[in-house]
Amino acid sequence: MNLDINYTSCSYLFFTFIIIFLIHRLFSSTSHRNVPPGPRGLPFLGHMHLLRSSLPRSLQALALTYGPLMTIRIGSLRVLVVSDSETAKQILKAHDPDFASKFVFGPRQFNVYKGAEFFNAPYGPYWRFMKKLCMTKLFAGYQLDRFVDIREEETLALLRTLVERSRNGEACDLGLEFTALTTKILSKMVMGKRCRQNSDLPIEIRKVVRNIMACATRFGFMELFGPLRDLDVFGNGKRLRSSIWQYDELIEKILKGYKDDKSNKDDLNSTEGEKDKDIVDILLDTYNDPKAELKLNMNQIKFFILELFMASLDTTSAALQWTMTELINNQDIIVKIRDEIKSVLGTTNRLIKESDLQKLPYLQATIKETLRLHPVGPLLRRESNRDMKINGYDVKSGTKIFINAYGIMRDPTTYKDPDKFIPERFLVVEQTTERKMGYYYKQYMLELKGQDVNYLAFGSGRRGCLGASHASLVLSLTIGSLVQCFNWKVKGDKDKIKIKLPTGFSASGTAGGSSLTCSPELNSDLLWTPN
Numbered sequence: 001m002n003l004d005i006n007y008t009s010c011s012y013l014f015f016t017f018i019i020i021f022l023i024h025r026l027f028s029s030t031s032h033r034n035v036p037p038g039p040r041g042l043p044f045l046g047h048m049h050l051l052r053s054s055l056p057r058s059l060q061a062l063a064l065t066y067g068p069l070m071t072i073r074i075g076s077l078r079v080l081v082v083s084d085s086e087t088a089k090q091i092l093k094a095h096d097p098d099f100a101s102k103f104v105f106g107p108r109q110f111n112v113y114k115g116a117e118f119f120n121a122p123y124g125p126y127w128r129f130m131k132k133l134c135m136t137k138l139f140a141g142y143q144l145d146r147f148v149d150i151r152e153e154e155t156l157a158l159l160r161t162l163v164e165r166s167r168n169g170e171a172c173d174l175g176l177e178f179t180a181l182t183t184k185i186l187s188k189m190v191m192g193k194r195c196r197q198n199s200d201l202p203i204e205i206r207k208v209v210r211n212i213m214a215c216a217t218r219f220g221f222m223e224l225f226g227p228l229r230d231l232d233v234f235g236n237g238k239r240l241r242s243s244i245w246q247y248d249e250l251i252e253k254i255l256k257g258y259k260d261d262k263s264n265k266d267d268l269n270s271t272e273g274e275k276d277k278d279i280v281d282i283l284l285d286t287y288n289d290p291k292a293e294l295k296l297n298m299n300q301i302k303f304f305i306l307e308l309f310m311a312s313l314d315t316t317s318a319a320l321q322w323t324m325t326e327l328i329n330n331q332d333i334i335v336k337i338r339d340e341i342k343s344v345l346g347t348t349n350r351l352i353k354e355s356d357l358q359k360l361p362y363l364q365a366t367i368k369e370t371l372r373l374h375p376v377g378p379l380l381r382r383e384s385n386r387d388m389k390i391n392g393y394d395v396k397s398g399t400k401i402f403i404n405a406y407g408i409m410r411d412p413t414t415y416k417d418p419d420k421f422i423p424e425r426f427l428v429v430e431q432t433t434e435r436k437m438g439y440y441y442k443q444y445m446l447e448l449k450g451q452d453v454n455y456l457a458f459g460s461g462r463r464g465c466l467g468a469s470h471a472s473l474v475l476s477l478t479i480g481s482l483v484q485c486f487n488w489k490v491k492g493d494k495d496k497i498k499i500k501l502p503t504g505f506s507a508s509g510t511a512g513g514s515s516l517t518c519s520p521e522l523n524s525d526l527l528w529t530p531n
């Protein structure tokens with residue numbers, strides 16, 4: 001009797017499996033007509049078994065067999081992967097408006113501010129409105145210029161902390177220092193007024209944003225792509241939701257402070273000059289503007305502020321850590337940057353300023369090279385909004401695309417010795433030397449975000465990074481100052497940092513994990529010190 005039951009259930013299971021397998025084959029064969037090639041997949045799992053711990057590197061390796069446009073299935077996500085700059089050019093340049101939406105994976109249902117996203121918003125009226133606001137007001141050139149004091153002040157504060165450490169012979173965790181620096185700078189840009197009243201605010205913000213990001217990164221591969229996607233089996237979704245509620249409580253208080261300030265001013269009939277406005281002021285002005293093209297709601301404002309912190313804290317901090325890692329491992333480059341700074345400052349003994357950065361191409365090339373090797377956003381996401389042909393293959397509306405920026409920036413056909421750290425590769429003169437304001441500037445290939453689809457550290461096209469100019473100023477000023485003022489070595493008796501290849505969906509991890517512990521030693525050539 002028992003045997004009968006086992007036999008029946010086994011045959012039932014067997015036939016169910018065969019039927020599912022046949023349906024899967026049937027659907028795959030019809031939908032695969034004239035679609036880009038890809039490896040043979042498994043039912044349910046797709047190509048998960050072919051993906052190693054680092055997704056961008058796995059995809060780079062598969063592209064060697066399946067070509068620059070291949071089809072990959074990760075659980076329920078079917079995606080086309082672009083692996084060379086020619087194909088990327090079609091997506092990011094020729095068909096940019098047709099691919100101006102981003103697809104989103106993972107469990108969005110835990111986001112308290114559902115539907116209020118800007119970073120992942122489809123290419124529609126809300127995204128266009130916010131992008132225009134970013135370009136004309138929030139991150140416009142004049143606005144970035146206004147924040148120069150914040151960046152220089154916070155860099156100086158970091159140097160002072162490090163001088164103290166070096167005098168006491170203490171090591172420092174650069175990972176922590178950089179996160180503190182980037183949070184303070186951004187907090188003052190976004191909500192400078194509240195930071196002046198509560199100097200601990202950047203620390204509170206960092207704690208809350210870190211919690212949210214830690215919860216978001218705890219989701220495993222199966223929860224992001226696989227059959228467990230909609231079930232919160234490990235409770236990560238619940239934790240994420242409760243961290244976002246904590247943020248909501250904090251931001252409510254902050255916004256209330258702004259509203260109270262405004263009613264006090266209205267009572268006193270005093271007006272505020274444009275130049276005193278921080279990013280929250282501009283967002284609230286837009287919210288209250290009856291003539292605005294689109295009516296913002298409070299959830300959109302709250303989530304936009306959270307997205308700004310999420311987009312900038314870990315990215316900028318990871319980029320700073322990677323640059324210091326490469327510099328500590330390549331001490332000759334530290335010497336070259338320092339010589340370049342000396343040649344610009346001449347006999348004046350002072351700290352470099354933002355206004356010097358244009359005259360420091362080698363420093364900029366070093367940062368560009370770091371982000372080529374260690375992009376913090378290695379896979380760009382896009383979604384097509386109409387049927388078209390790419391590389392002769394049919395790409396239907398709604399097709400999801402990964403552009404493998406990591407693979408493209410290590411392509412040996414574009415970059416000689418692609419795995420080596422060589423800042424000089426960007427010092428090839430691009431245009432004729434020209435005289436501007438009494439100086440001869442050479443036009444080097446130093447642009448971090450622009451038309452060059454061989455270089456995608458900040459993405460490209462309509463959905464490219466909106467904080468690239470700000471990030472570039474923070475990176476150059478911080479690294480230039482650290483090199484100018486200190487000699488750097490790793491803590492302990494090793495003279496190099498072992499670069500472990502990062503794992504996971506992103507390649508943004510840092511060589512030392514979340515921390516980079518080093519010993520700063522005051523540069524003895526320096527007559528001036530940041531006291």
Ligand code: HEM
Binds near residue numbers: 118120377470
């Ligand atoms: C080293 C620092 C940073 C790096 C490497 C970086 C990189 C990136 C990348 C690769 C993307 C996706 C681009 C694409 O899909 O084409 C992106 C998007 C974005 N980044 Fe950054 N980012 C950095 C810092 C920042 C900062 C400081 C801000 C703002 C203050 C910022 C704001 C944004 C925004 C708003 C988007 C989304 C744009 C959109 O979808 O329309 N980023 N960033």
